[in-house]
Amino acid sequence: xxxxxxxxxxxxxxAGMEYATIIRPGVELVPADHVAxxxxxxxxxxxxxxxxxxxxxxxxxxxxxxxxxxxxxxxLRHLESAQELLTLILPFTGHSFRIGISGAPGAGKSTFxxxxxxxxxxxxHKVAVLAVDPSSSISKGSVLGDKxxxxxxxxxxxxxxxxxxxxxxxxxxxxxTRETVLLCEAAGYEIILIETVGVGQSEIxxxxxxxxxxxxxxPGAGDELQGIKKGIMEIADAVVINKADGDNIPKAxxxxxxxxxxLQYIQPAxxxxxxxxxxxxxxxxxxxSEIWQEILKFQSLVQQxxxxxxxxxxxxxxWIHQLIQEYLYNLFYQNSEILQAIPGIEQDVFENRISxxxxxxxxxxxxxx
Ligand SMILES: Nc1nc2c(ncn2[C@@H]2O[C@H](COP(=O)(O)OP(=O)(O)OP(=O)(O)O)[C@@H](O)[C@H]2O)c(=O)[nH]1
Ligand SMILES: [Mg+2]
Numbered sequence: 344x345x346x347x348x349x350x351x352x353x354x355x356x357x358a359g360m361e362y363a364t365i366i367r368p369g370v371e372l373v374p375a376d377h378v379a380x381x382x383x384x385x386x387x388x389x390x391x392x393x394x395x396x397x398x399x400x401x402x403x404x405x406x407x408x409x410x411x412x413x414x415x416x417x418x419l420r421h422l423e424s425a426q427e428l429l430t431l432i433l434p435f436t437g438h439s440f441r442i443g444i445s446g447a448p449g450a451g452k453s454t455f456x457x458x459x460x461x462x463x464x465x466x467x468h469k470v471a472v473l474a475v476d477p478s479s480s481i482s483k484g485s486v487l488g489d490k491x492x493x494x495x496x497x498x499x500x501x502x503x504x505x506x507x508x509x510x511x512x513x514x515x516x517x518x519x520t521r522e523t524v525l526l527c528e529a530a531g532y533e534i535i536l537i538e539t540v541g542v543g544q545s546e547i548x549x550x551x552x553x554x555x556x557x558x559x560x561x562p563g564a565g566d567e568l569q570g571i572k573k574g575i576m577e578i579a580d581a582v583v584i585n586k587a588d589g590d591n592i593p594k595a596x597x598x599x600x601x602x603x604x605x606l607q608y609i610q611p612a613x614x615x616x617x618x619x620x621x622x623x624x625x626x627x628x629x630x631x632s633e634i635w636q637e638i639l640k641f642q643s644l645v646q647q648x649x650x651x652x653x654x655x656x657x658x659x660x661x662w663i664h665q666l667i668q669e670y671l672y673n674l675f676y677q678n679s680e681i682l683q684a685i686p687g688i689e690q691d692v693f694e695n696r697i698s699x700x701x702x703x704x705x706x707x708x709x710x711x712x
Contacts (some may be wrong), residue, residue: 432529446559471532483609588624
């Protein structure tokens with residue numbers, strides 16, 4: 344069956360690398376992930392917005408998954424339906440506790456999430472896991488790897504796991520993660536765990552969409568305290584040293600002491616909260632309940648001191664302005680007059696006829712016309 348591609352009217356910034364360029368009349372760019380998905384998925388009956396809404400509210404995981412795909416779609420028609428659906432679910436959103444989990448590749452994020460997720464579902468919570476995988480557009484292996492690594496959690500009826508392509512956003516945070524969180528909340532998930540690989544930019548992005556940010560490290564990373572890690576620690580509400588088992592235990596304790604000391608000199612990520620360092624073994628399910636207790640302590644503090652509400656509002660404001668930037672970016676780079684003018688103006692800059700600032704102004708003036 345031929346996949347039926349629609350013309351994507353709206354292309355996100357930084358789209359270049361992740362987008363397979365498929366040249367055919369009327370079609371500009373189709374995300375590589377969507378190509379593969381469309382080729383694998385048999386055609387299904389379209390659902391009405393009401394059917395989506397009803398399915399989500401009833402906690403139907405298949406419909407929730409399809410709603411997320413709708414929201415992730417780049418087609419203009421889907422964008423309108425997705426917005427309609429999001430507007431309808433808004434009254435049922437916002438009630439979850441959102442937790443970001445970041446760390447270097449292989450630190451054990453997925454294993455930790457599986458361990459914490461199973462612990463939470465056993466306590467009776469409904470847990471959604473959004474695993475953002477920056478490599479999924481290059482190879483499918485990693486997404487599958489994550490799925491198999493969460494093989495116990497995936498069987499829990501109270502759990503929903505969604506690996507998402509990073510969709511071109513820098514550092515592996517999916518462009519539609521915020522909307523996905525809202526859909527999961529409307530489906531009754533009380534705890535949302537967002538996994539992201541720490542590659543610099545992504546932690547900052549995840550921090551701007553979660554209530555609690557957890558940094559997962561591994562023992563023997565003492566010298567990593569230098570440089571970039573310090574910046575990341577500034578946004579962490581807790582640091583967890585994972586793989587504190589077997590021969591690793593002495594190294595893990597050393598790392599705990601080093602991180603604890605480093606945190607003393609760092610401005611806390613959340614006002615009134617002192618971030619601390621915990622040991623755990625995700626593989627052996629050790630230290631998980633203590634970390635959950637810490638998260639609960641945090642939750643009750645920020646709800647009491649009003650910081651929870653304040654941060655959520657700030658995050659919404661940031662979201663709006665990020666969308667404005669994306670919208671303007673697209674308006675600019677999809678304007679045919681501008682696209683035609685760019686090479687000539689670039690040449691003028693190369694040959695010192697015009698300054699880069701004036702070149703940019705001249706192009707932007709074309710948009711303002
Ligand atoms: N000994 C030990 N190994 C662990 C622990 N947690 C994870 N691992 C192992 O570390 C490896 C990587 O684990 P993952 O959970 O896939 O790590 P990740 O951070 O999600 O990796 P990416 O998503 O690829 O960045 C696997 O082989 C796990 O079995 C732990 O607590 N102890
Ligand atoms: Mg992982």
